Amino acid sequence: MANESNGIGFKLNEEQKMMRQMAHDFAANEMLPVAEAYDKKHEYPWPIVRKAQALGLTTMNVPQEYGGMDLTLMEEVIVTEELTWACSGIALAIVINNVAALPVLVAGNEAQKQKYLGQLADGKLxxxxxxxxxxxxxxxxxxxxxxxxxxxxxxxxxxxxxxxxxxxxxxxxxxxxxxxxxxxxxxxxxxxxxxxxxxxxxxxxxxxxxxxxxxxxxxxxxxxxxxxxxxxxxxxxMIAMKAFDRSRPGVGAIAVGVARRAMEESIKYARERETMGKPIYRHQTIGHMIADMSMQIEAARLLVWQAAWLFDQGRPNVREAATAKAFAADMAMKVCTDAVQIFGGYGYIREYPVEKLMRDVKICQIYEGTSQIQRNIIVRELFR
Ligand SMILES: Cc1cc2nc3c(=O)[nH]c(=O)nc-3n(C[C@H](O)[C@H](O)[C@H](O)COP(=O)(O)OP(=O)(O)OC[C@H]3O[C@@H](n4cnc5c(N)ncnc54)[C@H](O)[C@@H]3O)c2cc1C
CATH class of the missing domain: 2.40.110.10 (Butyryl-CoA Dehydrogenase, subunit A, domain 2)
Incomplete structure (x- = not known):
């Protein structure tokens, strides 16, 4: 995200754009077509995880010397948003390996990094x-x-x-x-x-x-x-807390990805579905619900990027990571609930996509520290 002059900017560089495209193609081609089936079967997505490993997605934060992709956190959150856009369940099975690597990255010695990060790069989980x-x-x-x-x-x-x-x-x-x-x-x-x-x-x-x-x-x-x-x-x-500095923006990115998908599905549906002689997005309450989705998703993404950018700069990001995580998770829960509302009765039926998004996204308010705990952290940091 950073530009060369002052370190603040919103333009992705070529490498970031390339990573985003690669992740989006993988999500659209490999994950999206099978997301519903894995959700129904409650089955671990081995073939997709194996393909993700080959692309380096289970070792995004692992340095190249141990066989990983050595991505910045900024790049990692961009990739994570694309993956969770397709299916946050399959995406979690992939990205959790990056979370497990964190204690080793934070405190591991050379031999531990060689052995255990190397194992991740070789296809272990x-x-x-x-x-x-x-x-x-x-x-x-x-x-x-x-x-x-x-x-x-x-x-x-x-x-x-x-x-x-x-x-x-x-x-x-x-x-x-x-x-x-x-x-x-x-x-x-x-x-x-x-x-x-x-x-x-x-x-x-x-x-x-x-x-x-x-x-x-x-x-x-x-x-x-x-x-x-x-x-x-x-x-x-201390190791557990330091790991959160990197993992919480990642959970924020999971929430943004799911919310973005819910908004896209809502736009498609609200254009097609007609009541009282017009597409439902022309009813102001529905149109505004979608406008709110867009506003909230963009705000959450910027908070996630800010927390990631601070981390990449080596600056403290405890409050910003908690802010991004809580804001994105709460936002995504509201967006997905509104998406179900926009679909009306069909929103409640498994055949339509938004019901899964609403079930999937709830956990973002719980794991890696609940939304209440994130607020406790924000208060603690503000009153420090
Ligand atoms: C699907 C899933 C995957 C997970 N993955 C992992 C994993 O890979 N590794 C791992 O270690 N853990 C994992 N977790 C655990 C997760 O991080 C915890 O469930 C979470 O931190 C909440 O802890 P708890 O369930 O014990 O709830 P509790 O701590 O008992 O909280 C219950 C309620 O009380 C609230 N609360 C508690 N204390 C306070 C307080 N001081 N102030 C205000 N409110 C408070 C909470 O916000 C919550 O609403 C996972 C959980 C789930 C469901």
Missing amino acids: AAYCITEPNAGSDAAAIKTTARREGDCYVLNGTKTFITGSTVSDWYAVFAYTNPDEPYKGMSAFIIDRDSPGLSVGKPFEKMGQNASDTGEIFLENARVPVENRLGKEGQGF
Whole structure:
């Protein structure tokens, strides 16, 4: 987005335009035609994920030296919007690998990056595991422990709502090495799928984003070599928070992509559907609903781009990332609900596209920190 003179601008450079076109073509040709089927089957979209891997979409944030695409966050959010325009469930199955890579990018040493980011580039999959049955918004309240025993840590606990749980080859896991120290006693680890003591539950039946799997990870005396600890003991909470600086604008982009699709479907339908002798967009209430969609989507996209741009500049973006995430998610929920309204009765029927968009987009207000938690962060930053 940046131009050369002052770093502020809205014109995409050639590389960004190329990435957007590549992502749009992939979304339109590979994802859109099968989105409905995967949603209905609640099935993991293996063939699409494999094609996405070949294009580098599961390693967008991984540096080239480890086999990734090394995209800026700006480029990543542009790509993410295009993918989620087609199907946010399939898109999540793809982009979650970039989220799992974040703790390694934030705190991994050279050997860990070579091994685990390299594995992602070679076609393996990964998941990010912090949430537990009794600790979602309150991430510091996790109960999983990691006890040092010689050259290993022994982990005990349960992670839940883990995207990619059933398909992943390794997991970025947060656990307390010192349970008596909230926040400062937490550490981060990479755990291989085949580690003794690690088992994976069945995927949950969800409301939406059904092509992506979400489930539990059980750690029962799971043994992890010391060399798989990310950073120092006690840095886990900091690593989790730093990962959010990059992941939250990404969730904002997911919401923008779904909302844009809902608006496009609404425009098409409102042109074709006639009542009282005219297309429904000529009824002012419907026309204005669509105008509001356009205004809100553009505002959300700019907030997402701002948060991404700050990140790429190496500047703090905590408040801006929370703002972009909450605004985009709340906006997209409203846009998709209005889209169903514009379709009238047909909006409520599975055969029409907007019902899926409304189910899919709800989760954007929940994962990576709920809309309430984002507001708490904004208040905290404003009153700092
Ligand atoms: C489909 C899906 C995929 C997910 N993927 C992952 C993943 O890959 N990895 C992972 O680790 N987690 C994942 N999550 C977990 C997700 O991040 C959490 O569900 C989320 O952070 C909310 O936590 P919770 O469900 O425990 O809700 P709670 O924290 O119990 O919150 C319940 C309600 O109370 C509100 N609330 C809580 N605390 C406060 C407060 N202090 N102030 C105001 N309101 C508050 C919340 O906003 C919410 O409305 C996923 C969840 C889902 C459903």
